[in-house]
Amino acid sequence: MGVLENLANLxxxxxxxxxxxxxxxxxxxxxxxxxxxxxxGLGTVTAISMLMPxxxxxxxxxxxxxxxxxxxxxxxxxxxxxxxxxLPGTPASAVVxxxxxxxxxxxxxxxxxxxxxxxxxIGGCAALVIVGLAAPAIVQVALEFGSAEYFSMxxxxxIAAAAASSELPxxxxxxxxxxxxxxMVGMDIVSGMMRFTFGIPIMAEGISxxxxxxxxxxxxxxxxxxxxxxxxxxxxQVGGWRSMLPTRDEAKRSVGAILxxxxxxxFLGALPGAGxxxxxxxxxxxEKRVSRQPERFGKGAIEGVVAPEAANNAAAQTGYIPTLxxxxxxxxxxxxxxxxxxxxGIAPGPRVISSHxxxxxxxxxxxxxxxxxxxxxxxxxxxxxxxxxxxxxRMLYPAIMVFLCVGVYSVSNSSFQLYLLAGLxxxxxxxxxxxxxxxxxxxxxxxxxxxxxxxxxxxxxxxGNPMVFLESPISAxxxxxxxxxxxxxxxxxxxxxxxxxxxxxxxx
Amino acid sequence: MSVMLKDRDVITGLVxxxxxxxxxLGAADYGMGSARRMGPGYFPVILGxxxxxxxxxxxxxxxxxxxxTPMPAxxxxxxxxxxxxxxxxGVLIxxxxxIAACMACVLISGFATQETRWKENFLIAFGMTxxxxxxxxxxxxxxxxxxxx
Numbered sequence: 001m002g003v004l005e006n007l008a009n010l011x012x013x014x015x016x017x018x019x020x021x022x023x024x025x026x027x028x029x030x031x032x033x034x035x036x037x038x039x040x041g042l043g044t045v046t047a048i049s050m051l052m053p054x055x056x057x058x059x060x061x062x063x064x065x066x067x068x069x070x071x072x073x074x075x076x077x078x079x080x081x082x083x084x085x086x087l088p089g090t091p092a093s094a095v096v097x098x099x100x101x102x103x104x105x106x107x108x109x110x111x112x113x114x115x116x117x118x119x120x121x122i123g124g125c126a127a128l129v130i131v132g133l134a135a136p137a138i139v140q141v142a143l144e145f146g147s148a149e150y151f152s153m154x155x156x157x158x159i160a161a162a163a164a165s166s167e168l169p170x171x172x173x174x175x176x177x178x179x180x181x182x183x184m185v186g187m188d189i190v191s192g193m194m195r196f197t198f199g200i201p202i203m204a205e206g207i208s209x210x211x212x213x214x215x216x217x218x219x220x221x222x223x224x225x226x227x228x229x230x231x232x233x234x235x236x237q238v239g240g241w242r243s244m245l246p247t248r249d250e251a252k253r254s255v256g257a258i259l260x261x262x263x264x265x266x267f268l269g270a271l272p273g274a275g276x277x278x279x280x281x282x283x284x285x286x287e288k289r290v291s292r293q294p295e296r297f298g299k300g301a302i303e304g305v306v307a308p309e310a311a312n313n314a315a316a317q318t319g320y321i322p323t324l325x326x327x328x329x330x331x332x333x334x335x336x337x338x339x340x341x342x343x344x345g346i347a348p349g350p351r352v353i354s355s356h357x358x359x360x361x362x363x364x365x366x367x368x369x370x371x372x373x374x375x376x377x378x379x380x381x382x383x384x385x386x387x388x389x390x391x392x393x394r395m396l397y398p399a400i401m402v403f404l405c406v407g408v409y410s411v412s413n414s415s416f417q418l419y420l421l422a423g424l425x426x427x428x429x430x431x432x433x434x435x436x437x438x439x440x441x442x443x444x445x446x447x448x449x450x451x452x453x454x455x456x457x458x459x460x461x462x463x464g465n466p467m468v469f470l471e472s473p474i475s476a477x478x479x480x481x482x483x484x485x486x487x488x489x490x491x492x493x494x495x496x497x498x499x500x501x502x503x504x505x506x507x508x
Numbered sequence: 509m510s511v512m513l514k515d516r517d518v519i520t521g522l523v524x525x526x527x528x529x530x531x532x533l534g535a536a537d538y539g540m541g542s543a544r545r546m547g548p549g550y551f552p553v554i555l556g557x558x559x560x561x562x563x564x565x566x567x568x569x570x571x572x573x574x575x576x577t578p579m580p581a582x583x584x585x586x587x588x589x590x591x592x593x594x595x596x597x598g599v600l601i602x603x604x605x606x607i608a609a610c611m612a613c614v615l616i617s618g619f620a621t622q623e624t625r626w627k628e629n630f631l632i633a634f635g636m637t638x639x640x641x642x643x644x645x646x647x648x649x650x651x652x653x654x655x656x657x
């Protein structure tokens with residue numbers, strides 16, 4: 001596919017995205033996302049999983065547009081909470097607090113709030129160009145994939161997710177496997193046998209990823225937030241337009257920071273397992289490295305606010321690439337988006353773009369529109385969002401509970417799902433206490449059935465000989481990447497330990 | 509010994525071994541088949557066994573290093589109160605309808621923290637019930653019975 005063809009496709013995407021109903025759902029998504037993102041203790045994954053059941057009635061593109069709006073709106077709202085409260089609404093915006101909060105304490109909260117809006121907008125829009133160009137090209141390669149390549153690719157995605165999501169690699173690998181095992185529950189598609197259903201008829205459909213997402217990212221989070229020692233601070237007000245403008249020097253320094261943060265984020269976002277959180281941390285580190293006065297960081301350096309913000313939004317957009325081209329999500333959000341596709345009867349994989357062009361290009365165009373809407377939703381109404389920030393949690397969580405219950409019940413109109421939610425929520429709380437991250441589990445759950453299917457098919461073609469995975473060069477290449485990653489995961493803790501030991505020696 | 513059993517990683521390992529073992533043993537009955545024609549038990553048995561291995565690895569590493577991180581405290585109050593509020597919603601939605609289920613869900617969830625002010629909680633309960641009826645039932649058209657069988 002040529003560049004011109006892509007442009008034409010993007011053009012038709014815009015005509016789709018700008019029709020009233022899609023514009024409406026984009027707006028709703030962005031506003032809801034900002035709202036939930038601003039609320040402390042509610043992440044973007046929580047927001048998407050909580051609101052997902054209410055999109056079942058929409059058409060697939062409306063649902064995708066709205067959920068995506070919730071996602072990047074939530075990222076944006078999260079940084080607002082980060083700057084004003086030093087209490088990140090989402091992990092991806094934790095870094096923004098490092099320099100944003102000190103600025104807010106100096107009475108200049110308006111500046112980082114305004115600049116994050118600008119940085120997100122630029123980062124998001126630039127990354128969308130990359131998505132539009134890269135996705136069709138990747139699809140060309142992916143169309144050649146057979147079962148062996150798919151299996152290897154999914155394995156790589158899972159290992160990368162495990163490597164990225166925790167300091168404790170074995171814990172994350174364990175969570176991936178638990179997710180894969182939960183994915184086995186239900187009727188086996190090949191033999192028709194019921195697996196792990198305990199004779200409960202509704203279990204034949206398997207464990208719904210929505211229930212698991214709500215339990216691990218919704219209920220377990222609420223429980224953790226209700227622990228007696230979690231305390232929240234009060235918020236300042238932000239003045240008018242004038243107080244939002246950066247100084248000339250700050251504006252100049254922001255330009256370079258955004259230009260560095262965007263490509264870094266776009267690159268990291270497209271890798272499986274990386275994503276907005278890692279992108280923002282990396283961007284911050286890079287800024288500190290290249291700065292001539294690294295000592296300013298942590299005390300209110302504007303670069304430390306805009307670079308991570310541009311990076312995390314760029315990563316959020318390019319994160320769609322593996323999900324939409326290969327059908328292999330890179331992180332929990334990708335997993336939820338993939339789940340939405342499946343719920344709406346669209347088989348994920350490299351054929352999505354060619355068989356549903358209006359879906360892909362419409363979504364890309366709508367994210368552009370959404371990034372633009374975000375500016376208008378956020379900057380003029382910043383004081384409204386601050387009011388929302390100061391709602392005490394004791395008034396919020398009962399409302400969240402109602403959303404969780406109604407949402408889970410409407411997955412299949414059965415109370416059984418609610419009992420599952422209660423049980424899995426408690427399990428999720430236990431896992432969080434044990435230092436086991438939840439996103440690898442969710443990824444495993446979504447990929448489990450697909451992985452088993454491709455493993456079976458590949459080995460059937462290879463007559464039971466596992467060499468089939470090494471005979472294809474693509475699959476062999478991916479598998480050696482997997483091996484390299486695993487070795488890195490085992491070796492890294494030792495390297496880190498010896499580094500800190502060396503540092504300690506130097507200090508002494 | 510007791511220090512070891514309170515160690516976060518040892519507990520994680522045991523939990524993994526338990527889950528993996530249960531799945532692997534359960535799947536062994538489903539028929540393994542061969543690598544060429546996999547039965548329904550093949551993949552789960554492999555995964556379950558892998559999980560057991562990972563669990564053994566985590567526990568063993570922690571025991572071998574003898575560097576114990578104590579398990580952080582779990583607060584049962586929110587777990588119990590929120591589970592009960594979900595169960596109440598589940599029981600009531602099929603028997604008495606959305607209004608009763610919503611009220612019960614909010615009111616019971618109030619027990620999850622000491623900070624709850626009951627007057628406020630009643631107001632939230634009424635507010636959320638009204639919201640659910642209007643938004644979920646009327647606007648979004650989710651198939652709920654509002655009241656009664």
